Amino acid sequence: MLYSHLGVCGAPANWFSPEIDDYSPWTSKPQCLKSDGPDLNGTYCIFSKKDFAEGRGITVVTTWALANEMAQKAAFAQPETIAGMNDLVNPPWGPPPYDKRILPGRGFGMIANRTIFRGERIMQETPSFVYNRDLFSSYEDEDRIPLHWHAAYQLPEHTRIELLELHKQHGGDEVDDLMRTNAFGAYYGDPWILHNNVLPRISRFNHDCRPNAHYYFDPNTMTQYVHAVRTINPGEEVLINYTDAEYSYAERQHAIHLSWGFACQCSICRQPKSHVAASDERLAIIKQLKESLNDWTEIRPDRAQMAETLITLYEQERLHVPIATAYEAAAYAYAIVGNEQKARKYAALSVEAMTIMYGADHPLTMDLEVMMLNPKDHRTWLFEQQGQEADSSAEEGGATQVGEEAAARSKWSFF
Ligand SMILES: C[S@@+](CC[C@H](N)C(=O)[O-])C[C@H]1O[C@@H](n2cnc3c(N)ncnc32)[C@H](O)[C@@H]1O
Numbered sequence: 180m181l182y183s184h185l186g187v188c189g190a191p192a193n194w195f196s197p198e199i200d201d202y203s204p205w206t207s208k209p210q211c212l213k214s215d216g217p218d219l220n221g222t223y224c225i226f227s228k229k230d231f232a233e234g235r236g237i238t239v240v241t242t243w244a245l246a247n248e249m250a251q252k253a254a255f256a257q258p259e260t261i262a263g264m265n266d267l268v269n270p271p272w273g274p275p276p277y278d279k280r281i282l283p284g285r286g287f288g289m290i291a292n293r294t295i296f297r298g299e300r301i302m303q304e305t306p307s308f309v310y311n312r313d314l315f316s317s318y319e320d321e322d323r324i325p326l327h328w329h330a331a332y333q334l335p336e337h338t339r340i341e342l343l344e345l346h347k348q349h350g351g352d353e354v355d356d357l358m359r360t361n362a363f364g365a366y367y368g369d370p371w372i373l374h375n376n377v378l379p380r381i382s383r384f385n386h387d388c389r390p391n392a393h394y395y396f397d398p399n400t401m402t403q404y405v406h407a408v409r410t411i412n413p414g415e416e417v418l419i420n421y422t423d424a425e426y427s428y429a430e431r432q433h434a435i436h437l438s439w440g441f442a443c444q445c446s447i448c449r450q451p452k453s454h455v456a457a458s459d460e461r462l463a464i465i466k467q468l469k470e471s472l473n474d475w476t477e478i479r480p481d482r483a484q485m486a487e488t489l490i491t492l493y494e495q496e497r498l499h500v501p502i503a504t505a506y507e508a509a510a511y512a513y514a515i516v517g518n519e520q521k522a523r524k525y526a527a528l529s530v531e532a533m534t535i536m537y538g539a540d541h542p543l544t545m546d547l548e549v550m551m552l553n554p555k556d557h558r559t560w561l562f563e564q565q566g567q568e569a570d571s572s573a574e575e576g577g578a579t580q581v582g583e584e585a586a587a588r589s590k591w592s593f594f
Pocket residue numbers: 284285286287288345346348360361382383384385386387438439440441443444445
């Protein structure tokens with residue numbers, strides 16, 4: 180569907196361009212939706228930069244304040260940090276280990292063209308289209324959809340073609356549809372605001388509830404990374420998970436059908452009913468154990484045992500990435516009682532899995548690295564003992580408050 184205002188008729192009447200001469204780093208003058216308030220910071224506009232990421236380009240529909248924040252990130256301020264990110268011929272991490280192929284019943288998919296080992300980089304990409312999700316709830320379609328189109332037309336032609344060729348599942352407006360079918364949620368700003376990132380290449384990976392690859396987005400480099408979570412054999416399809424890895428069978432089926440329009444037939448969804456029920460039961464116990472392990476309001480002598488059970492359940496569920504949080508819980512459980520050897524062991528396992536889950540530079544990965552290198556340097560070391568001392572001093576009317584201790588402990592809870 181083409182919008183006449185894109186060419187002949189000019190911008191719609193409810194748009195305006197702020198009277199600002201310097202709108203760098205954006206390469207086109209931002210077009211904004213008229214709002215009632217005088218504050219430009221909260222105004223939604225289209226921000227685009229044709230030369231972003233060595234000519235890949237980017238177009239962003241968000242508030243003025245969030246776009247300014249984004250422009251401070253390394254990807255914009257130090258473009259050398261993302262050199263070669265979208266290069267498919269000679270990418271910095273070696274030739275692509277997959278081929279894009281048409282597959283029966285599921286459109287394009289990515290097939291491994293060699294053995295890919297756990298932790299190996301498979302792909303990396305900067306988004307070409309970023310869209311603030313609040314627009315969906317704040318504006319009617321007739322205001323919102325022209326923004327999509329105008330934003331898409333701000334991209335360099337080769338990137339726009341790549342974007343518009345993406346798979347569309349739902350019908351209706353094309354850009355709206357491609358965004359619903361292909362967008363990845365991503366947080367920008369402080370506090371975090373949910374956006375949609377469209378990454379035309381990573382979008383070609385199909386779904387599996389027990390995938391062999393995992394992605395994460397780094398807002399600083401504005402790059403999404405995909406890594407193998409287990410050995411992938413040549414000829415095997417590289418698959419990512421579109422939903423919450425810990426959803427039950429019914430939740431997975433519902434979410435996949437609603438948002439992507441297919442009935443999931445992955446290896447775990449195709450199991451006999453009794454196996455699916457057993458898996459659901461394990462997932463329910465995983466949920467309960469995580470809640471208990473996240474509760475730091477009392478000293479739990481069975482903490483390490485709970486963490487070990489959680490690890491076993493994740494293994495049985497073939498959840499090779501979220502298991503990072505179970506290793507993390509085990510590392511804490513052993514550190515707080517002063518078991519150096521086991522704290523180190525589980526911290527190392529967690530660092531390995533967290534690097535795939537969030538990246539090596541993520542604060543959680545770096546925190547576990549401290550424990551891996553020297554558990555005694557970690558803030559949780561012998562915490563249980565300190566907690567007990569604090570509890571008894573509180574019972575004796577001492578100055579230390581048990582409540583404060585509990586609050587401090589709850590700050591370690593990351594899952
Ligand atoms: C983000 S796209 C993935 C790439 C897509 N196959 C393509 O041709 O571009 C999502 C769409 O791919 C298809 N798809 C993804 N995973 C699938 C699966 N496991 N089984 C069947 N279809 C799948 C569905 O049509 C879904 O709406």
